Each structure stands twice: as C-alpha cells, then as structure tokens.
Amino acid sequence: MKSDRSAGKVTLADVGRVANVSAITVSRALRKPEMVSPKLRQRIEEIVEQLGYVPDPVARALASDRTDVIGVLIPSVTNSVFADVLRGIYAGVEGSPFSVQFGNTRYSVLEEERLLRVFLSQRPAGLIVSGIDQSETSRALLMQARCPVVQIMEMGPAPVDMMVGFSHFDAAYDATRHLIAGGYQRIAFLGARMDPRTQRRLEGYTQAVKEAGLFDEGLIITTPRASTVGLGCQLLSDLMARTQKIDAIFCNNDDLALGVLFECQRRRIAVPDEIGLCGFNDLEMMAVANPPITSVRTFRQEMGRRAVEMVLARIAGKDVPQPVVDLRYELMPRLSTRGQERLRRGA
Amino acid sequence: MKSDRSAGKVTLADVGRVANVSAITVSRALRKPEMVSPKLRQRIEEIVEQLGYVPDPVARALASDRTDVIGVLIPSVTNSVFADVLRGIYAGVEGSPFSVQFGNTRYSVLEEERLLRVFLSQRPAGLIVSGIDQSETSRALLMQARCPVVQIMEMGPAPVDMMVGFSHFDAAYDATRHLIAGGYQRIAFLGARMDPRTQRRLEGYTQAVKEAGLFDEGLIITTPRASTVGLGCQLLSDLMARTQKIDAIFCNNDDLALGVLFECQRRRIAVPDEIGLCGFNDLEMMAVANPPITSVRTFRQEMGRRAVEMVLARIAGKDVPQPVVDLRYELMPRLSTRGQERLRRGA
DNA sequence: TTGACAAATGACAGCGCTAACATTTGTATG
DNA sequence: CATACAAATGTTAGCGCTGTCATTTGTCAA
Known part of the structure; x- marks a missing residue:
C-alpha cells in the first residue's frame, strides 16, 4: 500500500x-x-x-553513503573577514553539483567539536574548518573523517590533511617592522577578541618591537570583546588615558583602525603627523579613508576559493600537488604611516 | 553480508x-x-x-519524509545587512534541533528559483526567503511548499505565508522628511545596486521631495554596482561634477554615506555645515564616525530571529497569532544633519 | 478474580536510491 | 558459425530510520 x-x-x-x-x-x-x-x-x-x-538527494545519500555537501565551520558570520571567505567558497562550488553547509562555531572550541560531530554524521563530501587550534578530540575526528579536509585561515606545522592560509605572525611582524622602518618608536598594539589568530598577530608585533628594543608592555591594550569601530574609539581613549607617549598604533584589524581614526579626528590628533596608524586585513574602506590607512592585505576570498578547489580535486580523485598553500599577505603602505617621514621633510 | x-x-x-x-x-x-x-x-x-x-539525519529524513533543516535564501553573504540577518537566524535556531541551510541568490530571481527547487526537493522543515519580488514560478513553488514559509526584509500586500520586515518606502520617506524639516532644500539621493528594496527607498525619497516641491531629477545618482565605501566617494565626485548646488545627501546605505563623508573631508566640505548627510541601516560605525552620521536604524537581527520563531512555532503546530510582522525602523538623528540648524544659530 | 482499557513495546514494511553481482546483448575473431 | 569478450541492462538487497498496526503488559473497577 x-x-x-x-x-x-x-x-x-x-x-x-x-x-x-x-x-x-x-x-x-x-x-x-x-x-x-x-x-x-x-x-x-x-x-x-x-x-x-x-x-532525491536524501535517498541518494542513504543508499550511496555520501552526499554532495561540503561542510564549512567558521567562527563568525558577521565578521566581514569570514564573509569574504564565504564568498570565495561560494564562488568555488559555483557550477559544481556540490553545495555548502555552514556551521557557526562562535569562536568556541567546544561548539566546533559539537558541530563537527553533527557534520560528520551527515557524510560530508568534504570539510573546511577554520584555524589550526582544534581540540584534541576535534583533531581526531578530522583525522578519521573519510573525506577531504582543509584547514583555512592560518599556516601551521601539522595539517590534518590540506591547508590554505597565511602566517598571522609574519604578517604582524612585517607590519610592525614597517612602522619601525618609518621611524616610529612608541608603537602601541590594539587587540580585540583575542582569538588564536589575533594572539599570533600580537606575538608577531611583540617580536618585532623587542628586536628593535622598543618593547613596552604598557603600549599593549587588548580586550576579549568583539572588535567594532566603536571599540576602536574606546581603546584609543583607554590608551591615551594611560599614556600620551605614543607615536604609532598597530590595530589588530581594520574596524579598530577606523575607530582610532575617528577618535583621533575628534581629539584633533593628526594622523599621520602625530600618530601613525596601521590596520589589518585591508578592507575596502581603508584605501579611501581620510587619510588612507596602511593595512595588511589578506586574500580572504582567494582562501575560500582555493580551499574548495582542493576539496573538489580530491573528491574527483585527482592528486593535489600542493596540499599546503601559503597565500601570504601584502603590506599596503599608505599615508597613515608616513608621519615621521613627513616630519623629517618638515611637512 | x-x-x-x-x-x-x-x-x-x-x-x-x-x-x-x-x-x-x-x-x-x-x-x-x-x-x-x-x-x-x-x-x-x-x-x-x-x-x-x-x-542519522539522512535515514531519518528518508523514513519520515521530513528534515530538521530550515532553508534560507538571501541575495548576498558579504553585505553586512544580510550578515546581521543571518546572525539573527542563527540565534533563533540556537538550542532547537533545527539547522540552517543557506542559499545565495546573488540578487538573481532565476537563481532564486533554481535554489528553491533544490531546497524543496530536500523536504525543508521551513523556508525563509528574502523580499517580495519572487518570480511567478517561485511564488507558485512557495505556495505549494508543504512547510512554513517566511518572507523577510520587506512588507508587501500579499504574503505567500508569513512575513517579517519593514517598509523601505516609509523609511526613506521619513528620512527625507527629516532632512526637509531640518531646512535642507537641495537634497541628493545616492543609490547603488538598485535591487527592489533600494528602488523602493528611492520612491520614498522621491515622494517626500515632490511633496515639498523640492524634486530635481539631477540630484539623483544611481548605479547598478554593489555599494562600497569607495563607491560613495566616487558618487559624490560625480555629483559634484554635475552640480555644486547641493545641501544634503541621502545615501541609500551606510557604506555610501561613509564614502561620502571621507570624500567631503578630502574636499574640505564641512559636514554638516555645508552638506547634510544621512545613511541607511545604521551600521555600528555611524554613531562613532566624525561627525556621527544620521541614519535609519533597521532591525536586522531581530528580523532573522523573528522569522525563525515563526517557523518554529508553526512546525510545533502552534497558531501564529501575527503572521505578518512590521518591525518598523527608527530614525537616528545625529550631528551630520544639523547643518541648517547650526547656520541659523550662527554656529 | 475478571474484564476493560490504557500504556508500553514490538513486528513489519518501505522511504528512493545505489552497490554489487548477474545476466543478456552485441561484436569481433578465427 | 562458434567463441570470447566487452558493453549494456537487470536483479537483489539493503542504507538506518520511522509510520502503522499488532501485541503484550499493567492498572483499576466491579
């Protein structure tokens, strides 16, 4: 019947x-x-x-023990960095029979583990996870996963399977070196959220200033709060309340940098003449801000697209010649870090 | 065996x-x-x-002819407006056994139709779609869908099933009225993307300026390009090249408004004394910009959360007392639109 | 104690599809 | 024309779960 x-x-x-x-x-x-x-x-x-x-994909999945779904675990949907990565991932699956299922780990290792179990129980065709700081259990689950796995966002020594990212340490180190080379001496660091990638950027900054003999713990301000433009304003205020002796600020991302810029404008602190300013990620707005803000460009869409390509190649049984891809970054020097130079020229 | x-x-x-x-x-x-x-x-x-x-959700789905997946169709993942809606949707399913599957229609009605078919073939527990401008076919598919459907983002006369949104026409109309009430006479409109919601905002603006006898077609600049901060800079330049007689600008979103602000700063045009500026959506940065920028606050997260709540209520067999929810909007008057007022006070 | 009825548990079939193996058909070769 | 072998198609048996109906067990009133 x-x-x-x-x-x-x-x-x-x-x-x-x-x-x-x-x-x-x-x-x-x-x-x-x-x-x-x-x-x-x-x-x-x-x-x-x-x-x-x-x-019927459901019947197909049950009978063949596989789906055409690529699972993606990211820590945040609102953060524009991940929004860009998502866009790249979408671009990557475009035209293929594969679809994408997102999970939002909300920067929680436990939530990541839970979602991983959920995803794995659904026979994904591939998995893309953010970062390299999975819990031991998550790592084990990923190693056992009978599908290609790509870790994105970072580089690390022991990929579970494949990896596309860049070194946040190096990027922050280079940005800080750029400030130092520009003649800045009292370089503050503003950090929000303090997820593992932010931490590594802080480490890169620290190493650079220490090497130059410019390290001062009092110049580092961090908060676990999520970064916003308003938070940038506030952190600058906190910093100014603590010390006036600053000549540059390295912000752990562009939202903060924009907030710092606004707050400087309000306080009539000239950027870059009195304070140099450097952001991170090079969001579109940095180039058109007033003044344009130096930042470290990261290849977020590219990262998503490459990750999908690698997954698809593996699913197709192709050999992935380069399973670990370092996408690097690019320092984008702009007016906001030319203060000392201008001083010297007497501008 | x-x-x-x-x-x-x-x-x-x-x-x-x-x-x-x-x-x-x-x-x-x-x-x-x-x-x-x-x-x-x-x-x-x-x-x-x-x-x-x-x-095993796959086996369960096959046997019971239903899933615990709520399908969500949005036009963009990068647009921060939709990112906020997504966040609300996530918050809504949080703690329920339901999960979310996104589809990116990329502002294409055809792509929406295609995705709708894909989603419907997967027995969704509910569907959330953006806007009210589906194709005839999509509308028919939605009407036949044997699951709750919520249209979000807008208000419209004939909901397929349920609806949560606000009137973009009214919001733009009110914002324009605010500028007019503030004494502005030559009010420009800057619009990007020109999706249906932007169109309706333009209509609201047009009605308001027409009623006040202030309509001038030369003050309207639109482009099909996606809105960015840089585009705001450029549109302002285009506008200035066309006419110098402007005393206020209503931007169809906050990215453009921020670009306009930066470009004004560069051109040494005082905001708000020479030009009043109003954005749309009230992104977090508007309140902390310099000067703070007037905008129309929209309840994007709330919209996502409510949509999910309605879907869940219906799945649970509960009666949804209010299947059409108008979330309204809130004008956030800030310094950027107090130019005429300051002039009068001689500030 | 018995019967009536509700509560708790089970047997069976089948969701729509595909893996694995089986069979039929076609084709070239000596 | 028989043989060998590849190409094309079919049969069978599930995948893991739940809907439906059947059966067993427990509870209480008469």
Missing part, C-alpha cells in the same frame, strides 16, 4: 516504467551517462524532463 | 540489542520520550551515551 505522503513525487522507478527500463538504468543514465547507450540515455532524459523528475 | 562502509557506525538496532529492546523503542526513547517508560528511557540514554550513538 503506497502511502500518500509522497503525493505526486516522481521516482526513478516511475521514469523507468515509462521508459521500459529498470530504475537502476535510469539512475545510471543520470549519474554515469557513459554507462548507458546514447539512444536510451536521450530517451530517458526526455522522459525525466517530461515527468519533472527531481532526484 | 554486512558491507564495511558503515565501519564502526552505531545504529539504533545496535543500541536496541544492548538494551534488549527493539530499534523502534530506542527511536521512541529519543524522539518521543513520553511514549517510553522512564526507567527504560534512562537505560537507553545511558547505552546511547556509552556506545556513542549518533542519529
């Missing part, structure tokens, strides 16, 4: 009946066309069209 | 075997606990824990 729940639903068997072939042949005509004779294949395609048959 | 593909996978039957009950009883203990005696239920829960049983 056929229940009515699937009212109107056309199945492979229905198509087969009309075409006078078995369901499996229809399945093959659609999934592995080269296994079916061209003539029959065409006839089946017509009938599929005519009956409006739509394959 | 059991194939090895499900190596290590624990099934309901496995749990049942250990508990000396049938698989269906285990299923009930987990899904409908009130149907199983408390004692047995607890024993089963222990064994589930011990064996590490994880329910």
Whole structure:
C-alpha cells in the first residue's frame, strides 16, 4: 500500500516504467551517462524532463553513503573577514553539483567539536574548518573523517590533511617592522577578541618591537570583546588615558583602525603627523579613508576559493600537488604611516 | 553480508540489542520520550551515551519524509545587512534541533528559483526567503511548499505565508522628511545596486521631495554596482561634477554615506555645515564616525530571529497569532544633519 | 478474580536510491 | 558459425530510520 505522503513525487522507478527500463538504468543514465547507450540515455532524459523528475538527494545519500555537501565551520558570520571567505567558497562550488553547509562555531572550541560531530554524521563530501587550534578530540575526528579536509585561515606545522592560509605572525611582524622602518618608536598594539589568530598577530608585533628594543608592555591594550569601530574609539581613549607617549598604533584589524581614526579626528590628533596608524586585513574602506590607512592585505576570498578547489580535486580523485598553500599577505603602505617621514621633510 | 562502509557506525538496532529492546523503542526513547517508560528511557540514554550513538539525519529524513533543516535564501553573504540577518537566524535556531541551510541568490530571481527547487526537493522543515519580488514560478513553488514559509526584509500586500520586515518606502520617506524639516532644500539621493528594496527607498525619497516641491531629477545618482565605501566617494565626485548646488545627501546605505563623508573631508566640505548627510541601516560605525552620521536604524537581527520563531512555532503546530510582522525602523538623528540648524544659530 | 482499557513495546514494511553481482546483448575473431 | 569478450541492462538487497498496526503488559473497577 503506497502511502500518500509522497503525493505526486516522481521516482526513478516511475521514469523507468515509462521508459521500459529498470530504475537502476535510469539512475545510471543520470549519474554515469557513459554507462548507458546514447539512444536510451536521450530517451530517458526526455522522459525525466517530461515527468519533472527531481532526484532525491536524501535517498541518494542513504543508499550511496555520501552526499554532495561540503561542510564549512567558521567562527563568525558577521565578521566581514569570514564573509569574504564565504564568498570565495561560494564562488568555488559555483557550477559544481556540490553545495555548502555552514556551521557557526562562535569562536568556541567546544561548539566546533559539537558541530563537527553533527557534520560528520551527515557524510560530508568534504570539510573546511577554520584555524589550526582544534581540540584534541576535534583533531581526531578530522583525522578519521573519510573525506577531504582543509584547514583555512592560518599556516601551521601539522595539517590534518590540506591547508590554505597565511602566517598571522609574519604578517604582524612585517607590519610592525614597517612602522619601525618609518621611524616610529612608541608603537602601541590594539587587540580585540583575542582569538588564536589575533594572539599570533600580537606575538608577531611583540617580536618585532623587542628586536628593535622598543618593547613596552604598557603600549599593549587588548580586550576579549568583539572588535567594532566603536571599540576602536574606546581603546584609543583607554590608551591615551594611560599614556600620551605614543607615536604609532598597530590595530589588530581594520574596524579598530577606523575607530582610532575617528577618535583621533575628534581629539584633533593628526594622523599621520602625530600618530601613525596601521590596520589589518585591508578592507575596502581603508584605501579611501581620510587619510588612507596602511593595512595588511589578506586574500580572504582567494582562501575560500582555493580551499574548495582542493576539496573538489580530491573528491574527483585527482592528486593535489600542493596540499599546503601559503597565500601570504601584502603590506599596503599608505599615508597613515608616513608621519615621521613627513616630519623629517618638515611637512 | 554486512558491507564495511558503515565501519564502526552505531545504529539504533545496535543500541536496541544492548538494551534488549527493539530499534523502534530506542527511536521512541529519543524522539518521543513520553511514549517510553522512564526507567527504560534512562537505560537507553545511558547505552546511547556509552556506545556513542549518533542519529542519522539522512535515514531519518528518508523514513519520515521530513528534515530538521530550515532553508534560507538571501541575495548576498558579504553585505553586512544580510550578515546581521543571518546572525539573527542563527540565534533563533540556537538550542532547537533545527539547522540552517543557506542559499545565495546573488540578487538573481532565476537563481532564486533554481535554489528553491533544490531546497524543496530536500523536504525543508521551513523556508525563509528574502523580499517580495519572487518570480511567478517561485511564488507558485512557495505556495505549494508543504512547510512554513517566511518572507523577510520587506512588507508587501500579499504574503505567500508569513512575513517579517519593514517598509523601505516609509523609511526613506521619513528620512527625507527629516532632512526637509531640518531646512535642507537641495537634497541628493545616492543609490547603488538598485535591487527592489533600494528602488523602493528611492520612491520614498522621491515622494517626500515632490511633496515639498523640492524634486530635481539631477540630484539623483544611481548605479547598478554593489555599494562600497569607495563607491560613495566616487558618487559624490560625480555629483559634484554635475552640480555644486547641493545641501544634503541621502545615501541609500551606510557604506555610501561613509564614502561620502571621507570624500567631503578630502574636499574640505564641512559636514554638516555645508552638506547634510544621512545613511541607511545604521551600521555600528555611524554613531562613532566624525561627525556621527544620521541614519535609519533597521532591525536586522531581530528580523532573522523573528522569522525563525515563526517557523518554529508553526512546525510545533502552534497558531501564529501575527503572521505578518512590521518591525518598523527608527530614525537616528545625529550631528551630520544639523547643518541648517547650526547656520541659523550662527554656529 | 475478571474484564476493560490504557500504556508500553514490538513486528513489519518501505522511504528512493545505489552497490554489487548477474545476466543478456552485441561484436569481433578465427 | 562458434567463441570470447566487452558493453549494456537487470536483479537483489539493503542504507538506518520511522509510520502503522499488532501485541503484550499493567492498572483499576466491579
């Protein structure tokens, strides 16, 4: 007795009946066309069209023990950095039969672990996870995963499988060196959220200022709060309340840098003449701010796209020649860090 | 012969075997606990824990003809407006057994239709779609959908099912009225992307300036390009090249407004004394910009949260007393639109 | 104690599809 | 024309779960 729940639903068997072939042949005509004779294949395609048959991915998943879903775990949906990564991921699956399922870990290692279990129970075709700081359990789960895995955002010594990212330490180190080379001596660091990547940027900054003999713990201000433009304003105020002797600020991201710029404008502190300013990520607005703000460009969309490419290549059984890709970064020097230079020139 | 593909996978039957009950009883203990005696239920829960049983959503979906997935169709992942909506949606499903599947329509009605078919073939528990401008076919698909449907972002006369949004026309109308009330006479409109919601904001602006006898087509600049801060700079330049007689600018969103502010700073045009500036959406940065920028606050997270709440209520069989929710908006007057006022006071 | 009825549990079938193996058909070769 | 072998198609048996109906167990009134 056929229940009515699937009212109107056309199945492979229905198509087969009309075409006078078995369901499996229809399945093959659609999934592995080269296994079916061209003539029959065409006839089946017509009938599929005519009956409006739509394959049922759920049944397919159960029978074949796999899905066409690539799972993506990211810590935040609002952060524009991850929004860019997502865009790259979308661009990557575009045109392929694969779809994307996101999970928001909210910067929690435990939530990541939970989501990982959920995702793995759904037989993903591939997994893309953020960062390299998974819990031991998560790492184990990923190692056991019977699908390609890509870690994105960072570089690290022991990839679970594949990896696309860049060194936040190096990026921050270079940015700080740029400030030092520009003649700045009292370089503050403003950090929000303090997730692992921010931490490593702080380490890069620290190493650079220490090497130059410019380290001063009093110049570092961090907060676990999520970074916003308003927070940038406030952190600058905190910093000014603590010490006036600052000649540059390295912000752990562009939101903070923008807030610092606004607050400087309000306090009539000239950027870059009195204070140099450097952000991180090079959001679109940095180049058009007034003054344009120096930042470290990171290749966020590219990261997403590459990660998907690697997953797809592996699914297709291709060999991935470079399973660990360092996308690097690019320092974008702009007016906001030319203060000392201008002073010297007497500008 | 059991194939090895499900190596290590624990099934309901496995749990049942250990508990000396049938698989269906285990299923009930987990899904409908009130149907199983408390004692047995607890024993089963222990064994589930011990064996590490994880329910298989795919098998469940096939057997029960339904999933715990709420499908969400939005036009963009990078636009921070939608990122906020997503955050609200996430907050809404938090703690429920439901998960979210996104589809990115990229502002294309055809892509929306395609994704809708894909989603519907997966038996969603609910659907959330953006806007009210679906194609005829999409509308028909949505009407036939055997799950709750919520349209978000806008208000419209004929909801497919449920609806949460606000009137973009009214919001823009009120913002423009605010500028007019502030004494501005030559009010320009800057619009990017020109999706249906932007169009309606333009209509609201147009109606307000027409009513006040201040309409001038030459003051309207639009572009199909996606809005960015840099685009705001450029549109201001275009506007200034066309006419110098402007005393206020209503930007169709905050990115543009920020760009306009930067460009004004560069051109030494005082905001608000020479030009009043109003944005749309009230992104966090507007309040802390220099000067703070007047904007229209929209309740984006709230919109996502409410949409999910409505879907969940309907799934739970509850009656949704208010299937159409107008979330309104709030004008946030700030310094950037107090130019005429200051002039009069001689500031 | 018995019967009536509710509560608790089970047996069975099937969701729509595909893996694995089986069979038929076509084609070239000696 | 028989043989060998590849190409094309079919049969069978599930995947892991839940809907439906059947059965067993427990509870209480008469």
